[in-house]
Amino acid sequence: MSYLAGDYDLAILGAGHAGIEAARAGARLGRKVLLLAMQLDSVGNLPCNPAIGGTSKGHLVREIDALGGEMARAADACCIQYRMLNRGKGPAVHSLRAQADRQEYQRYMKRLLEKTPGLSLKQAEAVEITPEAGGFLVKTHLDSVYRARTVVLACGTYLRGRVIVGSSIRDGGPDGLMPAAGLTDSLRALGLPLMRFKTGTPPRINALTVDFSKMEIQPGEPDTPPFSFETAERLPDRAVCYMTHTTPDTHEIIRQNIHLAPMYSGVIEGVGPRYCPSIEDKVVRFADKERHHLFIEPMGLFTNELYVQGLSSSFPEEIQTLILHSIPGLERAEMTRPAYAIEYDCLDPLCLDASLMVKALPGLFGAGQINGSSGYEEAAAQGLLAGINAARFVAGQPPVTLTRDSSYIGVLVDDLVTKGTREPYRMMTSRSEYRLLLRQDNADERLTPLGYAVGLVSEVRFRATQEKYAAVAAEITRLEHTVVPPGAAAAAFLESRGSAPIITGARISDLVRRPELGYDCLADFDPDRPPLSPAIREQVEIRLRYEGYLKRQESAIARFQKMETTLLPEELDYTALQGLRIEARLALAKVRPASLGQASRIPGVNPADVTALMVALEKRSPGAQAK
Numbered sequence: 001m002s003y004l005a006g007d008y009d010l011a012i013l014g015a016g017h018a019g020i021e022a023a024r025a026g027a028r029l030g031r032k033v034l035l036l037a038m039q040l041d042s043v044g045n046l047p048c049n050p051a052i053g054g055t056s057k058g059h060l061v062r063e064i065d066a067l068g069g070e071m072a073r074a075a076d077a078c079c080i081q082y083r084m085l086n087r088g089k090g091p092a093v094h095s096l097r098a099q100a101d102r103q104e105y106q107r108y109m110k111r112l113l114e115k116t117p118g119l120s121l122k123q124a125e126a127v128e129i130t131p132e133a134g135g136f137l138v139k140t141h142l143d144s145v146y147r148a149r150t151v152v153l154a155c156g157t158y159l160r161g162r163v164i165v166g167s168s169i170r171d172g173g174p175d176g177l178m179p180a181a182g183l184t185d186s187l188r189a190l191g192l193p194l195m196r197f198k199t200g201t202p203p204r205i206n207a208l209t210v211d212f213s214k215m216e217i218q219p220g221e222p223d224t225p226p227f228s229f230e231t232a233e234r235l236p237d238r239a240v241c242y243m244t245h246t247t248p249d250t251h252e253i254i255r256q257n258i259h260l261a262p263m264y265s266g267v268i269e270g271v272g273p274r275y276c277p278s279i280e281d282k283v284v285r286f287a288d289k290e291r292h293h294l295f296i297e298p299m300g301l302f303t304n305e306l307y308v309q310g311l312s313s314s315f316p317e318e319i320q321t322l323i324l325h326s327i328p329g330l331e332r333a334e335m336t337r338p339a340y341a342i343e344y345d346c347l348d349p350l351c352l353d354a355s356l357m358v359k360a361l362p363g364l365f366g367a368g369q370i371n372g373s374s375g376y377e378e379a380a381a382q383g384l385l386a387g388i389n390a391a392r393f394v395a396g397q398p399p400v401t402l403t404r405d406s407s408y409i410g411v412l413v414d415d416l417v418t419k420g421t422r423e424p425y426r427m428m429t430s431r432s433e434y435r436l437l438l439r440q441d442n443a444d445e446r447l448t449p450l451g452y453a454v455g456l457v458s459e460v461r462f463r464a465t466q467e468k469y470a471a472v473a474a475e476i477t478r479l480e481h482t483v484v485p486p487g488a489a490a491a492a493f494l495e496s497r498g499s500a501p502i503i504t505g506a507r508i509s510d511l512v513r514r515p516e517l518g519y520d521c522l523a524d525f526d527p528d529r530p531p532l533s534p535a536i537r538e539q540v541e542i543r544l545r546y547e548g549y550l551k552r553q554e555s556a557i558a559r560f561q562k563m564e565t566t567l568l569p570e571e572l573d574y575t576a577l578q579g580l581r582i583e584a585r586l587a588l589a590k591v592r593p594a595s596l597g598q599a600s601r602i603p604g605v606n607p608a609d610v611t612a613l614m615v616a617l618e619k620r621s622p623g624a625q626a627k
Contacts, residue, residue, distance in 0.1 A: 002143045006120070008034040009394045010387070011138050011148035013126045013183070015043045017376045018368030018383030019154035020109055021069050025387030026152075027119040028068075029455050031394055034146055035113065036138075038158060039177055040123045044074075044109030046376065047174035048201050049309055050102040050299050053227065055085055056429045057377040058095035059408045062440040064377075065228045066447035067409075068456025069384040070112065071377070072227035078105040080239040080301060082224035091542050092436045093429045096227060099239060101300035127182030129190065135363060141182065150390040152365045153187075154383055157199060159345035159370065160184045164262050165338055166316025174201070174342065184345045190361060193348035197424050198270030199374060200278055200312040203320055204337040205330065207304040214329035215242040215296065225535075229444045230461065242296040242329070246279070249326040250291075253319070254283045262314045262341060270343035273374050273424040278312045278341070279323065294327065305336055314341035346370045349416035350591055355389040355399035356382060356413065359592070365390050371416055374424035381409045388454055400454060403564060405434050405557040407447060418591060418601050433560075436546060437553045441538060445469050472539040475532060479509040479540070484525045497521070512544045519544075563597035566617065579612030 010026040012019045015037035023035040037043055052075040053061050065072030079098035086093045113121045128139040135149040161179035163172040173179045188194060220237030254261075261280045262268045272278070277285065282292050295309040308330070313320055317338045324330045349371045351358055356371070358364040367386035368379030389399045402410035411432045416425060429435050438446070448465040451457035484506050494500070499516050508526055512519050519541040523529055532540075543550065574580060574588040587604035596617070600610045 002139060002145045004147065005144040006034065006146050008032050008120075008146060008148045010034065010150050010152060010390045011126075011136070011146055012036065012152045012154055012387070013138070014038070014154035014156055014158070014368070014370075015040075015113070015121070016045060016154060016156045016368065016379060017071065018156070018370075018379040018386070019152070020044055020113065021064065021071065021380045021383035022152045022154055022365075022367055022387030022390065023113060023119055023121075024070050024116060025068075025384055025456060026391045027116050029388070029391040031118065031391045033119045034138075034148065035119060035121045036124045036126055036140070037121065038123070038125055038173065038180065040110065040121070042106070042175070042177055043113065043121075044106045045174060046100060046102045046105060048199070048376075049307055050100050050297055051097060052079060052100050052376065053095060053097040054377075055093070055095045055097075056408060056427045056431075057375060058085070058097060058227075059429070059438065059440045059443065060377040060381045060412070060427060061096070061227050062229075062443040063407050063409050063447055064380055064384055065230070066443040066451060066457075067384060067388075068451040068454070069380065070109075071380045073230070074105060074108050074112070075100060076226045076228050076231045076235060078108050079227075079235070080298070081220040081237045081241065082226075082235060083218075083221050084224050090436075090546070091439050091441060095429070095440060096224065098227070099241065099297055101302075103300050103302070125178070125180055125182070127180075128186040129183070129364070130186075131190070131361060131364075149394050150363045150365065152367055152383075152386050152390050153347070153370050154367045154379075154386075155180055155183065155370045156379070157342050157344040157369055159187075160343075162343040164268060164314050164341045164343070166260060166262065166314070166319070167267075168316075169262075169267065172342075187345075187347075190364075192358065192361075193351050194345050195348055195372065195422075196270040196343060197346050197369075197372065198268055198272040198341055198343045199276075199369075199424055200272070200314060200341040201339055202308045202311045203313070203324065203335050203339040204299070204305045204307055205324065206334040206336055207298070207306050209332050209334040210296070210306065211329045211331065212242055212296075215244045217241075218243055218295070229448075229465075238301060239298050241298070244294050244296065244327055244329050245291040246283075246294065247291060247326055247328070250323055251283050253322050253326055254280050254315075257315065257319050258284065260316055260319060268314065268341055268343065271423045272341075273426060275426045275428070276312070276374070276424075278314065278339075279310070280313060280315065296329075311339060313339040315339070344369070346372050348372070348420060350420040352417045354401040354413060354417055354594065354598075356386040356417075357389060357393070357399070363390075363393060369424070372421045372425055373412070373416065374426050378412055378425070378427050381412060385409065385413065388456070400450070404432070405437075405560055405564075407443075408432060408438055411438075414598070414601070418593065418598050419603055434553050434557055436549055437557070439542070441535070441542070468533075468536060469539070471532065471536050472543070475530070475536065475540050476509065476543060478528075478530075479512065479526075479544070480507055482508045482526060482528070484508055484511060484522075493524070509544055512541055513547065515545065560597060563600060564595050566596040566614075568593055568595060568599060568613070568617070569620070572616075577612060577616050579615065580609050581606075584609040
């Protein structure tokens with residue numbers, strides 16, 4: 001017998017990285033929020049690797065922070081080693097990555113949720129969603145029913161989860177947790193399009209059985225900045241990682257036993273991530289490579305368990321042991337948890353609009369891996385956006401949408417809801433057309449004003465961000481009007497740096513633009529330089545050195561925005577438009593793009609189809625009708 005257990009503005013189903021951000025955003029915006037977790041001890045779990053950030057993912061964490069989200073602050077509180085990836089390349093692809101203490105991260109997030117006003121955190125499995133006037137009814141496995149005006153699906157990899165290790169196939173979620181068995185049928189009954197995806201985890205091993213002398217040590221980098229713009233101090237490194245590699249023996253073991261791999265025996269049905277393949281897939285797909293790098297990463301400060309990152313697999317346990325023992329330093333390694341593959345159900349994200357709401361069911365949102373994405377950071381970013389928009393939906397406010405020219409989050413969401421995905425989607429810097437402008441270092445400038453307008457960023461923080469970038473602009477102006485005094489000392493210094501000689505009266509700004517120099521190294525020739533923070537000095541140097549490239553991208557964005565602001569009527573009948581190919585008509589009718597720009601990015605729509613849309617819009621305009 002079901003009973004009504006409570007009324008809420010938002011019901012968030014799942015307390016992983018997407019659910020955490022959605023619940024916190026909704027509660028902080030004044031809504032009454034219910035957050036259901038399959039297991040309260042798994043809140044904020046890090047099952048795939050104990051790290052936050054990485055290439056392009058570090059951008060997402062910084063953007064979440066700039067909007068007022070939680071992941072960056074949690075990472076700064078719980079991470080034990082920091083590195084900046086891609087330092088040898090330009091600032092557009094610099095990406096912060098940090099090793100997290102996995103258990104402390106979970107504890108931090110659970111405590112944060114428990115003490116959030118307006119947020120009720122409960123352990124329960126949602127098994128049914130029923131639309132009703134003014135919202136939804138959410139039924140749990142215990143027959144409790146909650147009424148909610150909006151629902152955010154943040155189910156991760158739990159929906160009909162199936163864990164596979166060799167011939168062992170069991171219903172389950174990550175790390176041996178229970179799957180969400182009932183909700184899939186309810187979503188299907190609501191008419192939602194579903195897909196079946198697969199992901200995997202690497203094995204865990206006992207550090208006491210590892211010979212680290214055969215590996216390359218990877219210490220942290222002490223000059224790495226924190227994730228959050230609000231974290232004032234540089235954080236200490238408290239752990240080290242190591243790197244090793246597979247061997248010809250490893251590859252031979254895999255090739256001889258490939259028939260036992262569920263990926264190749266037909267056991268696994270779901271589509272796996274192309275950019276994070278299992279070790280058996282690497283050996284088959286890249287047969288010419290003699291070895292693959294593996295990274296040995298600690299799970300935390302108070303455990304001896306290590307991840308063998310890069311060794312994701314679904315081989316039987318005995319084959320995994322043989323593989324481990326063929327790797328330098330792991331010859332005697334004791335496997336504490338075998339690697340496994342996990343299959344799960346998710347939505348086809350083409351059913352969502354740019355606010356992450358299901359087009360056919362207003363008030364129902366999706367966030368994270370249920371939208372076909374992969375990764376903690378991608379999930380948290382979507383959770384934050386979905387939580388904001390669910391709260392605004394309840395208040396009768398227009399949704400917040402992020403565009404490709406504003407953020408990596410905008411690229412992520414636009415790719416999902418416009419192009420869809422046929423494999424777990426992973427964010428990469430190459431997916432952004434405007435990555436020189438969308439750097440991780442200026443995420444606060446780009447998104448903090450929006451976070452403030454929404455209500456998740458305080459006025460103090462907003463004003464501080466304004467003052468920071470006013471200081472950047474003032475310093476650039478000063479450098480443009482400051483001349484380096486000619487003399488032997490300056491000439492000798494430039495010669496030592498391999499730089500061309502100073503032309504008498506050269507501006508310091510022109511010297512900063514030289515790639516062999518930089519803002520900091522010219523301090524001796526600029527006695528009036530004000531004391532500025534490292535973050536401000538970094539912005540000054542980037543803006544001067546990449547000035548020409550930045551202006552070109554700004555011009556490209558202006559053209560992009562013209563397309564994005566050319567709106568397409570919701571009622572437009574694409575099947576009746578002249579000049580559209582059949583493939584384009586079908587694709588446009590399925591996605592129903594909001595703008596001409598979005599239409600141009602839909603697979604199956606070519607430039608000629610876009611031109612046909614422009615002609616159709618001109619014919620519909622009042623001026624055209626008058627003629």
